[in-house]
Structures are given as structure tokens and as C-alpha cells.
Amino acid sequence: MSHLKKYIESFNTRIGFFSLLVVLLWVKNIFAYIMDFHLSLQSPMQFLILIINPISVTMFLLSIGLFIQRTRVSYLFLFIVYVLLSIWLFSNAVYYREFTDFITINTLLGAGQVSTGLGESALRLFRFYDVFYIVDFMILPLLFWRRSIVMDTRVPKLRQATALTMLSVLLGTGNLFLAEIDRSGLLSRQFSREYLVKYLGINAFTLYDGYQTYQNNQVRAEASPTDLKEAVNYVDQHYAKPNDEMFGIAKGKNVIYIHLESFQQFLIDYQLADENGTSHTVTPFLNSLYHDQSTYSFDNFFHQVKAGKTSDAETLLENSLFGLNQGALFTQLGDQNTFEAAPSILQQKAGYTSAVFHGHSANFWNRDVTYKHFGYDYFFDSTYYDINEENSFQYGMHDKPFLNQSVQYLEHLQQPFYAKMITVSNHYPYSRFNNDEDGFPVANTKDETINGYFATANYLDTALEEFFSYLKASGLYDDSIFVLYGDHYGISNTRNKELAPLLGTPSEEWTDYDNAQMQRVPFMIHIPGVTNGKIDHTYGGQVDVLPTLLHLLGISSKNYIQLGQDLFSPEHQQVVAFRDGDFVTPDYTFYSGKMYDNQTGLPIEEPNLEQQRIFKELNLAVDEQLITSDKINNGNLLRFYQKSGLEPVDPKQFDYHNQLERLLQIEKNKGSGSTSLYSQNGQESTTSLYKTHSFLEYHE
Secondary structure: OHHHHHHHHOOOOHHHHHHHHHHHHHHHHHHHHHHHHOOOOOOHHHHHHHHHOOHHHHHHHHHHHHHOOOHHHHHHHHHHHHHHHHHHHHHHHHHHHHHOOOOOHHHHHOHHHHHHHHHHHHHHHOOHHHHHHHOHHHHHHHHHHOOOOOOOOOOOOHHHHHHHHHHHHHHHHHHHHHHHHHOOOHHHHOOOHHHHHHHHOHHHHHHHHHHHHHHHHHHHHHOOHHHHHHHHHHHHHHOOOOOOOOOOOOOOOEEEEEEEOOOOHHHOOOEEEOOOOOEEEOOHHHHHHHOOOOEEEEEEEEOOOOOOHHHHHHHHHHHOOOOOOOOOHHHHOOOOOOOOOHHHHHHHHHOOEEEEEEOOOOOHHHHHHHHHHHOOOEEEOHHHOOOOOOOEEOOEEOHHHHHHHHHHHHOOOOOOEEEEEEOOOOOOOOOOOOOOOOOOOOOOOOOHHHHHHHHHHHHHHHHHHHHHHHHHHHOOHHHEEEEEEEOOOOOOHHHHHHHHHHHOOOHHHOOHHHHHHOOEOOEEEEOOOOOOOEEEEEEEEHHHHHHHHHHHOOOOOOOOOOOOOOOOOOOOOOOEEOOOOOEEOOOEEEEOOEEEEOOOOEEOOOOOHHHHHHHHHHHHHHHHHHHHHHHHHHOOHHHHOOOOOOOOOOHHHOOOOOHHHHHHHHHHHHHHHOOOHHHHOOOOOOHHHOOOOOOOOOOO
């Protein structure tokens, strides 16, 4: 007991009491990380960051109390800050149990919606160990009452209080430095709220979220319907009318989007030589689809994403708007903006049901919230799949089990439906799944990332072949249109010189012109029954997909705020803007500050007068498109737009819990009028029709 008494007496100074509160809050944060947040750790660096990240903001806020001279006020301030930080941590822990997410400023502003979402189940969110978060609220006052801890009337020296404050700033800076080393571009890319908490801590995340919310609200507050006029004028001037021969050729068909993670165009038809010189076809199934007479394939199609990567691709394809210049639209604006996205358009104009299938956390890229604002009826995330260590990795479920398990939900969607399948196995770092002796061979370069890229692409290819086989066997194939797209590059520019020899170019001859051309990703529209498919050399990008799709479905895009143009339209302008202002056209490429001639691949050092005029027009056109997109997104201008005739999406009407039960109830209510595959199959499941091969098997 004497040792305990001495230990307690060490807190009988203001700095001692301050230190006690810092330690207690640190312990509570670590406890929450382990018991409630379940933050995945992939490296010792991440573990180290997780250990230190609760300290800096806690120290900084509590250190303010050390500058207060009045004893009771100083201690009261320290205790109140401590209680508030504890309650905030506890609130996030409880909230995370229900929503697998963290509380944001916008969540607080919509607290009524949150409480409604919890409903009567709120009490069930509490755990027996929750007492750990709050028990010291009674213990600390009791220790003061019993005078085990006494208030120190001595005011800490100014230099001591200042030193502790500066130490907190130094720790925060070091924390951010380590986070940037392990996850480059953490704040600019803002992958997900879970990443921010894992790297910076719950309190730093809250401060950052508050700053972002303030900035976004300032822009919105200054926006008005007048600002929308410029965007409307731009869209009117750049509208490309549909090709009469293509308009409506897929009317009424289901739409199945297949997201080809990190998949670049050069993989199509690529042959990889193994160590014995034997050639292996990387993507035999996709190659057959690419050349099929029922497929319109585009070989000059470019991704247009930036920091938002995969989520930017979704923004572009679903809205025909660009992502943000900094950060991801999904995470910064997805829970606030008004959208006229594909799910909402197709539901209101053609009665489509919409769903996303993704074997990863719902809150990654803020999808669980953004999809509601897009108007998605259903979102089947990782909680709907049987996931284990053998069939998944850090970015979610591997493609074969993912697609296999998805059909149990797909077959219950009312037709026509708009469904998006987000694959992940072909994701950096392109690791082998089991052992390196089986499956597709690896490439032979000094870069392990490049070496594994072909094997994971082959795995994706076989997974898609299985999925298409099921669709044909079940009958969905003939009633659907398939849109396959690469979301962004898989091999970054910094690795391209190592990749170059595999593409037939010596590393020393690789230039930024080659880097620009490597931004091509596959884009295929496969329509069973069509016989005039071809490889189309039109230059286009992801922003062009939505108007193209709508016209194929027989829906005019004229009255929607969409910045892209129908790829089949004779009026399509072949200028592909990159998010940073670079661009490509059939004749010229502007990349990293240089203009290149596409015929020679060489920079144009001294353009003639005509070229100068063309370059100026192209730069102005690209800038205008990007600026228009930023004005629409940052100002949330679609809230003022009414010409489309669409009813604004109410995100409150969507709930991604218990979705299968709801689908079954809809089938029951509709009876013989149900159009789901399950109902059309005589109330019999089609899942037995899905045939899958061994995990690492590949085909040529």
C-alpha cells in the first residue's frame, strides 16, 4: 500500500495530474483500438504509429489548463477536457459498433438522423466493458474528496507549460511524418476515415474533419443558382447528340458493371514469357471478350482519376463529373452533395433496381454514405460475405469467392437492374495468393510489384470467366449489357522504366510521353446479340461513360449536367483531360509540361503558329471542363438544378442492413409479378450453377 500511496502522491502537482490524465487517455485510446475499432495493422511501423498517435492532441488540449493560474479553475478545466475527450472516444466506440465508421462533424449536425438509425437497438450496442471508459469519472473525484490527490496551489512555470505544449506539437509533427512515410499522401488522398484514425488518432481525425467541413461549408455558403448558369451553358455547348444507329440498342437490359481493379490496357493480348521462354497469355478470357463481335472495345480509353483513385473512377463513371483536385470526392463531399447519378437516373426514368457488390469494408472511401447520395438501393459489403484469411487480403475478398458469393444476392434483384461488381484481387502489391510454385508465372524484373502484376491479372481473368459462365447458365447473360472498365493504372510512373523492357522499349528510352500513353485502361461494352462489335479507336475517358451508357439504353442525356460526351456520337470531341490539366488527343499529348507529337512520340520544342493556336485551344478546353466540374462539386450546384426533372435523392430512405430479407419480402409481395431471376427460376436458387476452379488455377 505504501508504494501505491507514493505513486498517487506523485500526481499531487498540476503537471503530475496533467501527466496522469494524459496516460489514462492514452490507455483508453489503445483499449478502444483493440476492443472496438479493430484497426488492421500490416507492418511494425503501423503498430508504432498506433501506439503514439493518441498522445499529441491529448497533450496539447490538456496543456492549456497549465497556463491557468487559479487553482480550482485549472484543475476543473483539466478534468472537463479529460471527461469530454473520454466521452468522445466512447461515443465513437459505440457508433463504430453499429456503423463501422467514426463520428464526423456532419454526423453531429445530423444527430437526429443518427439516433433514428440506431433506433431501439441502441441499448444493445453497449458492452459490459464499457465501464472502463467512464469508471474513472467517479474514481478521480473520490480521490480528491479523500485527499489522496490534492490540488497544488503552485502555478507551473511558464517555460514548463510552454515546453509541454511544444512537446505535444513536436509529437504530432513526428506522428504525421511517420504516417506519410508509411502511407504517402494520407491527408491529400484521404483513403478512408479508418485510415485517418489509424494513422493520426481519433482526436486528430476530428480536428481535420472539422477543418475540411468548414472549408466545404464556406464554398457552399457562397454558392447560388447564378453559379449554376455557367455549368449549364457549358453542358449545352458541349452536348453530343447520340448516334442514331446506337441509340436504344440495349433498352430495357440489365446493366452489369465490372470494375477491373488497377487493370491497364497493355494487359489485353499480352503474352508473358516465363524463365524457359514459354509464352503465357495473361488474360485469355478478357481477350476473347475484347475481340468478340458483340463487344465495342475502346483501345484509346484513359482513366482520369487523381488522389481518389478507385473512388474517383466511380465518381466519373456514375456522374460524368471529375473527382477533386485534392483528396477524394467520396470522402470529402460524398455525404453532403446532391448528385444526379446513374442509379437515380435509371430508377426514375426506367424503373431500374440498383446495387453494388464489394467484399470490403463499407466505409472504405466513405462508400456506405456516398452510395446513398447516389441513389443506390443496395450495397452488399464485406458483412454479407463469408470472409476468412484464406480468401481475402487487406483490400477485401479475392475475386473468385467474391463473385461466387455475390450471386446469392444478385439473383434476388428485381429486373431490370443496374449492378456494379467491384473486384480487388488485382490490387497493389499484387502478391501471390498461396505459394509461388503454382498458378501463373511471375515476370522476371528487379521489381516484385511488377513481377506479380501479371499473375493477379490472370487470376482476375479466370474469376470473370467463371462469373460469365454462371450468367450464361442462369439466363441473365442474354438479358444484360456488360460494361467492363479499368479504374486506374496498376504500375505507377516510377516503376514504368523497370516495366519498359517487357513492353519492348529499353528503359533508357522511356519518356513522359510513354508514361502518358500508359494511362490507357480497358473499356468494353459487351451486348449479347449484337453482331457489329469492333475495336473503336476513338479517344475518350471515364467522364464519357455515363452519357454513352444512357444513350445505349435509349435515355437522352441532354437535360443532365454531364461533362462527358457519348463515345459513339459523331460529335464526340476527342480531347481527354487528366485531372491535373494534362491531356491527350489523337494528334497531341500534353504531359508534365511538354507537348508531344503522337506520330513521333517526341516533344514539340518549337511549335509553329498553327500548332500554337491549337495548343492554346486545347488547354482552354481542358481547363474549362475541369473548372466547371470543380464549381459543380465544390459549390454543390446540382441542388439548384431542376431541368432534369429528377426528384432529389433522399439518402435517409436507404438502409444497407438486412438487405437480403428485404429482397425476399419484395419477391413475396410481388408474387407472380416478381421479375427477379430467383422468381423466374420457379422460386429455385441458381447458385448451384456457379462452378469455380481451384484457387490458383489459370487458363490459356
